[in-house]
Amino acid sequence: MIFLDNVTKQFVTSKKYPGFIGAIKGLFTREKVIKLAVNNISMKINDGEVVGYIGGNGAGKSTTIKMMTGILTPTSGTCMVNGINPAENRIENARNIGVVFGQRTQLWWDLPLSESFSILKEIYHISSVDYESRMEYFNEVLGINEFINSSVRTLSLGQRMRADLAAALLHNPKVLYLDEPTIGLDVVVKENIRRAIKEINKKYNTTIILTTHDMEDIEELCNRIIIIDKGTVIYDGMLADLMKTYGTKCIIEIEVKEVELLQLNYNELLNISKENLSVKINKNNICFTFNKNAISVIDIISYVMKRGTIKDFKVKETELSEIVKEIYKKGMVGEVLC
Numbered sequence: 001m002i003f004l005d006n007v008t009k010q011f012v013t014s015k016k017y018p019g020f021i022g023a024i025k026g027l028f029t030r031e032k033v034i035k036l037a038v039n040n041i042s043m044k045i046n047d048g049e050v051v052g053y054i055g056g057n058g059a060g061k062s063t064t065i066k067m068m069t070g071i072l073t074p075t076s077g078t079c080m081v082n083g084i085n086p087a088e089n090r091i092e093n094a095r096n097i098g099v100v101f102g103q104r105t106q107l108w109w110d111l112p113l114s115e116s117f118s119i120l121k122e123i124y125h126i127s128s129v130d131y132e133s134r135m136e137y138f139n140e141v142l143g144i145n146e147f148i149n150s151s152v153r154t155l156s157l158g159q160r161m162r163a164d165l166a167a168a169l170l171h172n173p174k175v176l177y178l179d180e181p182t183i184g185l186d187v188v189v190k191e192n193i194r195r196a197i198k199e200i201n202k203k204y205n206t207t208i209i210l211t212t213h214d215m216e217d218i219e220e221l222c223n224r225i226i227i228i229d230k231g232t233v234i235y236d237g238m239l240a241d242l243m244k245t246y247g248t249k250c251i252i253e254i255e256v257k258e259v260e261l262l263q264l265n266y267n268e269l270l271n272i273s274k275e276n277l278s279v280k281i282n283k284n285n286i287c288f289t290f291n292k293n294a295i296s297v298i299d300i301i302s303y304v305m306k307r308g309t310i311k312d313f314k315v316k317e318t319e320l321s322e323i324v325k326e327i328y329k330k331g332m333v334g335e336v337l338c
């Protein structure tokens with residue numbers, strides 16, 4: 001279990017002055033600047049959960065993960081990972097965690113991949129029996145045997161990500177931190193990586209903390225999300241609840257045959273305010289943008305069908321990426337959309 005209670009991290013840096021004179025001045029003045037990167041956050045993540053930890057650039061995600069991995073010490077508050085204080089027991093904590101950074105590899109660049117795995121086996125004191133069975137499993141879910149004898153520098157980005165994931169999991173850690181695990185990958189490889197992550201979570205009950213800007217990763221992998229903004233947790237709950245509350249906007253575009261249908265006042269006829277339904281006409285298309293809590297897709301379609309012929313229609317629901325974009329811009333105030 002991961003447990004954070006009122007955790008704060010502040011960085012103290014020296015004030016920088018612009019230009020050459022500024023640089024000289026900086027040498028003689030000791031003016032400090034305090035940056036509150038993480039501000040009093042609390043969370044509890046149970047074993048086996050897959051949690052999306054998201055936020056805009058500079059929100060405080062990496063700082064939080066660094067405290068969970070023991071790289072940084074909290075300025076105040078309690079951070080415990082599987083009963084261990086990571087900053088005080090870095091080595092013990094390292095045995096329980098795996099980390100994958102999409103942007104950089106943790107493997108030995110010039111060595112064949114098989115050698116990297118052999119080194120990790122020794123570092124983590126993995127028994128030969130466990131090593132063999134895990135390698136077999138990683139080949140099943142990640143297909144690593146295809147390139148096991150190639151040096152890491154020659155691997156494609158997709159192969160390298162699969163190798164990095166296997167390497168992070170070789171010692172069967174209880175917690176896996178994934179930082180942008182699908183960045184730069186094509187859609188097929190992304191799908192494979194996500195499927196492997198799901199399988200590994202199911203097989204080993206690994207707790208997974210995923211930080212990403214890719215909302216498809218979140219939708220595919222996480223039931224729960226935690227959103228951080230300016231160092232503060234602004235949402236911690238089920239993804240489905242966030243979608244239900246904030247994903248109320250829906251768009252239907254209906255192509256009709258009769259021109260009379262284009263001239264109706266739908267707000268009046270459907271008895272619905274302009275706030276909950278806006279209608280735009282474009283050639284023979286009527287575009288309804290509406291709040292799903294006020295009126296349903298079926299209501300609108302059946303109303304139009306009763307009065308004329310529908311040639312075609314398209315429905316577009318609000319995507320998670322749109323909701324999250326609005327939350328990053330405006331915070332969690334009121335209904336974000338519609």
Ligand SMILES: Nc1ncnc2c1ncn2[C@@H]1O[C@H](COP(=O)(O)OP(=O)(O)OP(=O)(O)O)[C@@H](O)[C@H]1O
Nearest residue numbers: 011013035037055056057058059060061062063064
């Ligand atoms: N070592 C440091 N010294 C001073 N300030 C820092 C340090 N590390 C991070 N910060 C600041 O703390 C804030 C949070 O940074 P952090 O790296 O945790 O954000 P993030 O959410 O991971 O962002 P991104 O998505 O861009 O990686 C930022 O304003 C950053 O500039």
